[in-house]
Amino acid sequence: MRRPIVAGNWKMHTDLASAVALAKAVRAELADESAVDVVLIPPFPFLAAVAEAVAGSPVGVGAQDCRAESAGAYTGDVSPPMIASTGAAFCVVGHSERREYHAETNAGCNAKIRALLAANLTPIYCVGERLDVREADGTLDLVETQVRAGLDGLSAAEAVKLVLAYEPVWAIGTGKVATPKQAQEVHAHIRSVLTDLFGADTADAVRVQYGGSVKADNARELLTRPDIDGALVGGASLRAFDFASIVRAVRP
Numbered sequence: 213m214r215r216p217i218v219a220g221n222w223k224m225h226t227d228l229a230s231a232v233a234l235a236k237a238v239r240a241e242l243a244d245e246s247a248v249d250v251v252l253i254p255p256f257p258f259l260a261a262v263a264e265a266v267a268g269s270p271v272g273v274g275a276q277d278c279r280a281e282s283a284g285a286y287t288g289d290v291s292p293p294m295i296a297s298t299g300a301a302f303c304v305v306g307h308s309e310r311r312e313y314h315a316e317t318n319a320g321c322n323a324k325i326r327a328l329l330a331a332n333l334t335p336i337y338c339v340g341e342r343l344d345v346r347e348a349d350g351t352l353d354l355v356e357t358q359v360r361a362g363l364d365g366l367s368a369a370e371a372v373k374l375v376l377a378y379e380p381v382w383a384i385g386t387g388k389v390a391t392p393k394q395a396q397e398v399h400a401h402i403r404s405v406l407t408d409l410f411g412a413d414t415a416d417a418v419r420v421q422y423g424g425s426v427k428a429d430n431a432r433e434l435l436t437r438p439d440i441d442g443a444l445v446g447g448a449s450l451r452a453f454d455f456a457s458i459v460r461a462v463r464p
């Protein structure tokens with residue numbers, strides 16, 4: 213059985229005080245959570261403070277991006293060891309907003325995933341199609357390409373440590389949710405690609421989240437599909453009660 217994982221991607225929202233307040237409010241809501249992995253993903257400057265605010269609770273912390281190198285002359289960038297030193301244990305890779313606004317490639321994501329694993333961090337690797345691709349019936353092929361290229365060269369022992377997130381771009385921040393059937397179809401395809409790459413045991417163990425306009429009131433019907441193992445939540449993760457309601461909705 214895969215343990216569900218629900219992560220809140222705060223994107224470029226909050227400031228130091230409101231980030232800490234939100235983290236404490238989530239901690240209070242989910243102080244006894246034992247069935248679902250819960251992760252808060254604040255902006256970089258608030259990572260350490262958020263990690264401190266949830267320390268000793270079931271709530272974990274992750275970063276929104278990283279650079280593949282460990283250190284060097286890369287002004288403005290943040291490395292996996294830096295992220296690990298804040299107490300964070302997760303890092304998003306290849307979010308569609310990074311792919312769009314920072315020209316991130318699948319090969320670049322692959323380098324980041326390797327660097328994160330080397331730093332003992334859990335990558336949350338995002339894949340997903342834009343609306344034009346879905347309308348041209350290219351979703352499964354595109355997602356397959358993203359998965360194969362992003363995980364290129366990984367061993368099964370490494371792959372099992374990953375989390376994947378299927379986020380159809382047209383569903384992000386739009387209020388347009390994939391239907392449970394649409395989401396399950398892509399998740400099942402991702403798992404078949406993982407089976408081809410790493411074997412059935414590994415594919416069975418890797419968690420694949422859904423992301424894109426997940427809310428408290430649609431979480432249960434979406435997230436209880438067989439190959440959907442939780443959610444990567446944007447907007448609704450900025451309100452502690454709503455986010456906690458999504459976590460409660462995916463409890464097995």
Ligand code: 13P
Nearest residue numbers: 221384385424425446447
């Ligand atoms: P929304 O939940 O706001 O659609 O954002 C999804 C997302 O991009 C999470 O990474």
